[in-house]
Amino acid sequence: MGHFLLVTIQIDLYDRLATNLESDLVQMVNKTGARGVLIDISALSIVDSFMGRILGNIGSMSKIMDAETVVVGMQPAVAITLIELGLELKGVHTALNVEKGMELLKAKIGSYGEELTEDEDGTE
Amino acid sequence: MVLNKDEMRIEKEQDVVPFRSRVKEFAVKIGMGLVNQTKLITAASELVRNMLKYGGGGIVVIEAITEGRDNGIRLTFKDKGPGIKDIQLAMKDGFTTGKSLGVGLPGAKRLVNVFDIKSIVGEGTTVSIIKWKNG
Numbered sequence: 539m540g541h542f543l544l545v546t547i548q549i550d551l552y553d554r555l556a557t558n559l560e561s562d563l564v565q566m567v568n569k570t571g572a573r574g575v576l577i578d579i580s581a582l583s584i585v586d587s588f589m590g591r592i593l594g595n596i597g598s599m600s601k602i603m604d605a606e607t608v609v610v611g612m613q614p615a616v617a618i619t620l621i622e623l624g625l626e627l628k629g630v631h632t633a634l635n636v637e638k639g640m641e642l643l644k645a646k647i648g649s650y651g652e653e654l655t656e657d658e659d660g661t662e
Numbered sequence: 663m664v665l666n667k668d669e670m671r672i673e674k675e676q677d678v679v680p681f682r683s684r685v686k687e688f689a690v691k692i693g694m695g696l697v698n699q700t701k702l703i704t705a706a707s708e709l710v711r712n713m714l715k716y717g718g719g720g721i722v723v724i725e726a727i728t729e730g731r732d733n734g735i736r737l738t739f740k741d742k743g744p745g746i747k748d749i750q751l752a753m754k755d756g757f758t759t760g761k762s763l764g765v766g767l768p769g770a771k772r773l774v775n776v777f778d779i780k781s782i783v784g785e786g787t788t789v790s791i792i793k794w795k796n797g
Binding site: 550551552553554583584585586587588613614615616618619622623624625 | 675676678679682686696697699700701703704707708711755765766768769770772773
């Protein structure tokens with residue numbers, strides 16, 4: 539089983555920091571060969587469309603690099619607001635907390651591992 | 663009636679987070695609940711970002727207001743940017759001239775109780791929103 543990257547966002551990020559986080563994370567996925575990225579946003583009091591886009595980008599970019607992204611710890615008020623705002627957070631999985639997020643990642647990567655073996659059997 | 667008032671100049675992206683904190687202070691002071699606070703601050707964040715991106719920054723007036731038995735927060739965003747040619751189009755979900763998701767203006771409108779936008783091409787744009795404490 540591959541290893542995971544764990545990111546805890548502890549303050550409301552201004553735009554430059556959020557963009558840096560995006561590129562740093564993708565580079566870390568590349569460097570470490572991580573199969574999963576877990577982002578804890580429980581300290582974020584709001585997620586606007588910019589932050590939503592950053593989270594979505596991290597998900598899509600990681601996906602291309604063969605890693606799954608799970609966002610955990612979203613505050614209920616943030617979730618209510620996101621839906622009314624019209625953001626769907628495409629490309630990222632969500633889980634209630636870090637523990638549940640880790641379980642989800644393990645399950646995802648486990649099942650992909652199996653798929654991979656099947657594919658190899660088919661082509662050989 | 664205005665109970666309390668403040669004005670903030672927004673010129674760079676680093677001004678966004680302090681501005682959001684100031685709005686939160688105002689909302690907490692009138693006893694606004696967490697969900698409404700979050701909606702208000704998110705709408706404010708979208709609008710202030712628009713103002714920076716398309717209007718080159720500007721001024722936001724933050725007011726605690728009272729009308730009858732209702733208390734609320736009114737935010738007025740004024741920029742001297744190029745203005746918006748077609749407001750109806752700009753208010754449509756998914757429309758964007760930039761690289762964003764196009765949820766900013768219509769999304770912000772859904773999050774507040776009163777949303778008013780006025781724009782004159784070549785002069786600038788003023789957006790005014792109100793979120794009632796119990797709205």
